Amino acid sequence: xxxxxxxxxxxxxxxxxxxxxxxxxxxxxxxxxxxxxxxxxxxxxxxxxxxxxxxxxxxxxxxxxxxxxxxxxxxxxxxxxxxxxxxxxxxxxxxxxxxxxxxxxxxxxxxxxxxxxxxxxxxxxxxxxxxxxxxxxxxxxxxxxxxxxxxxxxxxxxxxxxxxxxxxxxxxxxxxxxxxxxxxxxxxxxxxxxxxxxxxxxxxxxxxxxxxxxxxxxxxxxxxxxxxxxxxxxxxxxxxxxxxxxxxxxxxxxxxxxxxxxxxxxxxxxxxxxxxxxxxxxxxxxxxxxxxxxxxxxxxxxxxxxxxxxxxxxxxxxxxxxxxxxxxxxxxxxxxxxxxxxxxxxxxxxxxxxxxxxxxxxxxxxxxxxxxxxxxxxxxxxxxxxxxxxxxxxxxxxxxxxxxxxxxxxxxxxxxxxxxxxxxxxxxxxxxxxxxxxxxxxxxxxxxxxxxxxxxxxxxxxxxxxxxxxxx
Amino acid sequence: xxxxxxxxxxxxxxxxxxxxxxxxxxxxxxxxxxxxxxxxxxxxxxxxxxxxxxxxxxxxxxxxxxxxxxxxxxxxxxxxxxxxxxxxxxxxxxxxxxxxxxxxxxxxxxxxxxxxxxxxxxxxxxxxxxxxxxxxxxxxxxxxxxxxxxxxxxxxxxxxxxxxxxxxxxxxxxxxxxxxxxxxxxxxxxxxxxxxxxxxxxxxxxxxxxxxxxxxxxxxxxxxxxxxxxxxxxxxxxxxxxxxxx
Numbered sequence: 001x002x003x004x005x006x007x008x009x010x011x012x013x014x015x016x017x018x019x020x021x022x023x024x025x026x027x028x029x030x031x032x033x034x035x036x037x038x039x040x041x042x043x044x045x046x047x048x049x050x051x052x053x054x055x056x057x058x059x060x061x062x063x064x065x066x067x068x069x070x071x072x073x074x075x076x077x078x079x080x081x082x083x084x085x086x087x088x089x090x091x092x093x094x095x096x097x098x099x100x101x102x103x104x105x106x107x108x109x110x111x112x113x114x115x116x117x118x119x120x121x122x123x124x125x126x127x128x129x130x131x132x133x134x135x136x137x138x139x140x141x142x143x144x145x146x147x148x149x150x151x152x153x154x155x156x157x158x159x160x161x162x163x164x165x166x167x168x169x170x171x172x173x174x175x176x177x178x179x180x181x182x183x184x185x186x187x188x189x190x191x192x193x194x195x196x197x198x199x200x201x202x203x204x205x206x207x208x209x210x211x212x213x214x215x216x217x218x219x220x221x222x223x224x225x226x227x228x229x230x231x232x233x234x235x236x237x238x239x240x241x242x243x244x245x246x247x248x249x250x251x252x253x254x255x256x257x258x259x260x261x262x263x264x265x266x267x268x269x270x271x272x273x274x275x276x277x278x279x280x281x282x283x284x285x286x287x288x289x290x291x292x293x294x295x296x297x298x299x300x301x302x303x304x305x306x307x308x309x310x311x312x313x314x315x316x317x318x319x320x321x322x323x324x325x326x327x328x329x330x331x332x333x334x335x336x337x338x339x340x341x342x343x344x345x346x347x348x349x350x351x352x353x354x355x356x357x358x359x360x361x362x363x364x365x366x367x368x369x370x371x372x373x374x375x376x377x378x379x380x381x382x383x384x385x386x387x388x389x390x391x392x393x394x395x396x397x398x399x400x401x402x403x404x405x406x407x408x409x410x411x412x413x414x415x416x417x418x419x420x421x422x423x424x425x426x427x428x429x430x431x432x433x434x435x436x437x438x439x440x441x442x443x444x445x446x447x448x449x450x451x452x453x454x455x456x457x458x459x460x461x462x463x464x465x466x467x468x469x470x471x472x
Numbered sequence: 473x474x475x476x477x478x479x480x481x482x483x484x485x486x487x488x489x490x491x492x493x494x495x496x497x498x499x500x501x502x503x504x505x506x507x508x509x510x511x512x513x514x515x516x517x518x519x520x521x522x523x524x525x526x527x528x529x530x531x532x533x534x535x536x537x538x539x540x541x542x543x544x545x546x547x548x549x550x551x552x553x554x555x556x557x558x559x560x561x562x563x564x565x566x567x568x569x570x571x572x573x574x575x576x577x578x579x580x581x582x583x584x585x586x587x588x589x590x591x592x593x594x595x596x597x598x599x600x601x602x603x604x605x606x607x608x609x610x611x612x613x614x615x616x617x618x619x620x621x622x623x624x625x626x627x628x629x630x631x632x633x634x635x636x637x638x639x640x641x642x643x644x645x646x647x648x649x650x651x652x653x654x655x656x657x658x659x660x661x662x663x664x665x666x667x668x669x670x671x672x673x674x675x676x677x678x679x680x681x682x683x684x685x686x687x688x689x690x691x692x693x694x695x696x697x698x699x700x701x702x703x704x705x706x707x708x709x710x711x712x713x714x715x716x717x718x
Contacts, residue, residue, distance in 0.1 A: 186517075186521040187517040187520045187521055187544070188517040188518045188520075188521050190517075191517030191520075192517050192518060232518060233518050236517070236518045237518075237687055420477075420479075420480075421477050421479070422477065423477035424477075427477040427583075428477070429477050430477075454479070455478075455479060455521050456478070456479025456480060456481070456521045456522045457479055458518055458521070
């Protein structure tokens with residue numbers, strides 16, 4: 001769930017109900033934030049926000065020992081130590097125990113608590129420059145009990161000896177996070193033990209983005225929120241998130257291109273197909289839009305190009321993938337893809353949507369959800385989950401679906417992880433999300449809303465939403 | 473009220489022969505099947521949210537001993553099977569059809585989507601019905617024409633298990649579907665095994681099918697997954713609809 005060097009998935013952190021305080025997220029390559037709310041914390045008193053950055057680009061990165069500036073050596077003793085004592089920090093311990101000065105005489109215990117160098121792929125720090133230890137920032141996890149169990153004599157009761165507590169400035173922080181759920185959250189919401197995908201250490205568990213697009217005069221044009229969250233089922237079985245999203249604005253600022261992609265579950269590399277569809281696909285469309293209007297796009301041609309990129313990737317990267325036909329590639333790495341081209345010229349956004357497979361596009365209007373395509377499984381005795389998937393395209397001309405989205409409304413693209421429980425948009429999930437997304441929510445709240453709990457719905461969840469801004 | 477946003481369930485029907493020939497250790501072992509299933513499901517929260525179980529026993533008549541339910545729900549009482557009479561496949565197939573039909577309709581009315589149900593059918597004897605009678609009842613349960621939409625659209629995947637005197641050629645006719653993307657198989661007590669061990673093995677096959685099906689739903693598959701022939705517990709052999717018996 002987290003970047004090496006970031007927060008470890010402590011067993012007690014797996015359940016947001018039980019440990020609602022931390023909510024790690026990506027902020028781009030190597031940067032990660034831990035969202036902390038309602039937490040007694042000296043940082044707030046010092047005027048620092050409740051966001052901590054970790055990683056190569058962030059101050060106070062904990063990948064090296066502040067004392068030496070050298071990469072922390074992991075010796076055989078570290079490797080042979082029982083995993084439970086090496087890998088996990090005790091999230092139930094008071095967080096203020098981690099304030100830096102307490103540990104001046106010790107190795108930064110947080111390194112020991114985060115399995116930083118246990119990943120064969122973890123990069124050692126490139127420089128020997130001493131990382132400035134920023135108070136309250138470097139050791140982010142109170143791993144003290146582990147360290148002191150080994151180094152110090154036990155107390156009379158035999159428990160770990162703690163250093164004397166430092167005095168903590170009264171907190172000025174406020175806020176709270178409670179996981180969202182709609183109806184019965186199901187046993188999986190609290191019962192699943194989230195496991196990492198041991199074959200995809202560098203693929204993020206969940207990602208999100210939130211920003212405002214502005215015109216040349218810096219007036220806001222539209223607000224975007226995007227989130228892709230690994231499903232409970234993939235967490236439970238130790239598989240990576242197979243959903244992906246992409247977005248890009250044309251160089252002239254006129255068009256916003258969006259994609260949500262859902263790697264088909266059967267393929268072990270489908271997350272890579274989803275990445276190609278979302279990123280390369282969006283870029284291909286942006287390139288097209290530099291010399292033609294959305295109405296003139298040749299969608300079949302562009303989709304064939306996307307399929308070609310997926311096949312090329314597979315041929316290069318799959319074992320014995322050389323010369324593999326698309327029909328075979330789709331079994332290894334297949335993905336749905338729903339693209340939207342959004343014309344930002346006017347405050348009423350002109351939207352063009354094309355979909356391969358069952359990721360859906362909706363307009364969230366004042367009166368509720370308007371699907372831009374037929375709702376699946378709306379009329380069947382026995383449900384099926386057969387979907388069309390890239391790189392295998394059905395041979396038919398693809399006509400884009402059209403919609404106009406006014407200020408007060410939103411364009412919402414989603415994978416079936418959200419689309420299935422939303423169904424026709426008329427039930428409890430539809431009501432919940434319609435209220436939550438009447439206006440652009442806080443970007444972190446948006447992630448939580450995308451990841452709402454509801455019994456049996458354990459698929460990956462991905463949503464990209466755009467709210468047009470009223471212009472004067 | 474929600475229309476259809478309750479999620480997708482996978483119903484399992486465990487159908488157990490309780491004719492007099494099932495007496496003794498066979499019945500005792502059969503009575504351990506559902507407790508073992510319950511233990512396995514309790515440890516798999518992803519699965520627990522989406523599987524439903526029903527137990528039907530049959531003899532001269534068939535009875536619903538556990539109506540289709542979430543077996544982890546409070547108040548669920550696992551049935552204790554007792555023996556009575558002969559071996560009427562007809563009664564089992566007829567009751568299955570009415571149960572599946574009413575269960576699926578109810579689940580859909582409650583807003584759920586439903587994977588194709590799976591039937592695990594355990595018998596130790598030959599049917600006391602006329603061949604034509606049980607064959608006709610089985611056809612009513614399993615035949616569906618997708619084009620004309622005639623027959624039983626909610627037909628189950630049917631997995632027969634045979635011990636002791638069960639006739640392989642009879643049970644083989646109960647494998648359904650026999651072809652397509654996911655053909656079912658049957659499981660028989662191995663020649664060198666005893667019936668109790670075979671029934672215990674069936675519980676294992678059932679559990680591993682339930683677990684594998686849960687994981688395969690993660691991979692987008694619909695319906696049940698049977699363990700491969702290499703992974704069988706001792707005491708059991710597995711056959712397809714095309715295998716010969718000599």
